[in-house]
Amino acid sequence: MKLQGRGVSAGVAVGRAVVAVREATQIRYRLSASGVERERQRLRTARERTRQDLEEISERLARTLGPAQASIFAAQVLMLDDPLLMKRADELIRTDRINAEWAIERVVDDLQAALAREGDEWLRERGGDVSDVGGRLQRNLRPDHTTLADLIEEIEPPVVLVVDELPPSVAAQLDWARVGGLVCDFGSPTSHTVILLRSLGVPAVVGAGRATSMVAPGQMVALDGVTGEVLLDPEPDVLEGWQNRAALTAAASRALDELRDRPAKTADGVRLRLEANLELADEVSRVREAGAEGIGLFRSEFLLDADGAGEEEQVEVYRGLLAAMAPLPVTIRTFDAAGDWRHPHRGGAAAAHRDRFGVRGIRSVLQHDARFRTQIRALLRAADAGTLRILLPFVTTADDLRFARGVIDEITREVGGRRVPVGAMIEVPAAALTVDALAEHAEFLSVGTNDLTQYTLAVDRTDDWLARQYEATSPAVLRLLRTAAVQARRAGCELSVCGEMAGDPLLVPLLVGLGYRRFSMTPTAIPHVKHALSTLDVRQATVLARRAVLARSAHEVDQLLASMARTMRDAVDGSIKEPA
Incomplete structure (x- = not known):
């Protein structure tokens, strides 16, 4: 499958997908075989924390408002022992090797959908209680507010981060040596996050639509930060070609190092x-x-x-x-x-x-x-x-x-x-x-x-x-x-x-x-601009600018730039050819 977005930070990246939504607070990823038991233990610990929370709330309400109000949370305690909730979440961690947050999310969604189909109004309303318990479980999975940056450190690199949006304050905390590239549902080429990634040399594609709902965590993803192309689960020969492109792009950038001084x-x-x-x-x-x-x-x-x-x-x-x-x-x-x-x-x-x-x-x-x-x-x-x-x-x-x-x-x-x-x-x-x-x-x-x-x-x-x-x-x-x-x-x-x-x-x-x-x-x-400028004649640039200022539209200016682009493209293309 291929997705098309807008390339905003040049380069090619290949890696397993880590999906994060709701401003990187909801994170989905696949577990390694060695990480499954640890994740099951996280789920069990979160259940006990949630049980303690709910019992304390129930006891406090019983003292202040009476048993009727306290029974709401007593019922939520019972949900923690319901095999349709915890047992199913544990099973998803074991069989699908997904993180506990994602497992809870899937189970809660399934239960809410099942309750919504019931004809009984009282049962349909229990969907809110299921969501409440699920939310508390997810919060208790990260009692110390474990961040996306913390989780990236635990996942085997390289990964491609797929997000709906990524605040700059979150992006600045990530170890981009472990994250090969970014695919974003929304975004613009001049957002602070994109500017940061461009400065770090991290390939990025924005405006990819519903990428977070179409890319499965752990799925192999290849992206081109120039063309905006995003490929999901490429065939082995295609994947090898993308990996070669990534290596050639890196080599081309190194070839321009001679311009540094x-x-x-x-x-x-x-x-x-x-x-x-x-x-x-x-x-x-x-x-x-x-x-x-x-x-x-x-x-x-x-x-x-x-x-x-x-x-x-x-x-x-x-x-x-x-x-x-x-x-x-x-x-x-x-x-x-x-x-x-x-x-x-x-x-x-x-x-x-x-x-x-x-x-x-x-x-x-x-x-x-x-x-x-x-x-x-x-x-x-x-x-x-x-x-x-x-x-x-x-x-x-x-x-x-x-x-x-x-x-x-x-x-x-x-x-x-x-x-x-x-x-x-x-x-x-x-x-x-x-x-x-x-x-x-x-x-x-x-x-x-x-x-x-x-x-x-x-x-x-x-x-x-x-x-x-x-x-x-x-x-x-x-x-x-x-x-x-x-x-x-x-x-x-x-x-x-x-x-x-x-x-x-x-x-x-x-x-x-x-x-x-x-x-x-x-x-x-800098090396790319320096290389391109070395082919430029200022007198020609002055004529180009004079005509561009008098143009009637951006499209007309782009056409004027195209006349100079051949010379410039020769310089820029030199940065993506395989070194001899």
């Missing part, structure tokens, strides 16, 4: 600067290995946990990061916990964030957010470990930027630190149109093309239903990019691009033609 130049000798985007401080070695000339964007929101990051913990992280990159610059963006930070999906938390549209980034300073002050103190205390630059997200007006700089200057005096360069993100049309005003209060500016595109086109980049309308090559976006570049040049202010456009070998020529010379991208993209 070479400066980025176009064919006609124009010098460009390529820096790296980074999400996890522990992955800083990838930045060095890719030959980046610094960190152009460290997304500090990946430090956030449920309670936020403490000042001392932040100081330690920032010091380590600055020291590892010294003397190269490290640009750290202050917390920007946007709508898709914890729960990127079509509804729920993301929808709730729309109720406070635009309350993010620098606007938290205007809201007197204590987190901002804590982070600035931590940054300034760590500044002497390397070359620090502070980047403020979601800047809209010069007044906002001036206010934030005032807060930073105040904290600088408090900690007795040295003044560090402060820059602003250009992520909304208002900022792109007033770069000249922003440049008066910033040492540098950085264009975030992901947000600039979504706010220009009124397309939520985390909404899979609108994914096809998210077009970075829209003439409206390109005209804003040109306006920003022209104003920055006139103001003598450094301007870079740190969005996903910067890491696309076919779009960077367009950005060069628009006047950009400094880019920050996922580390894995």
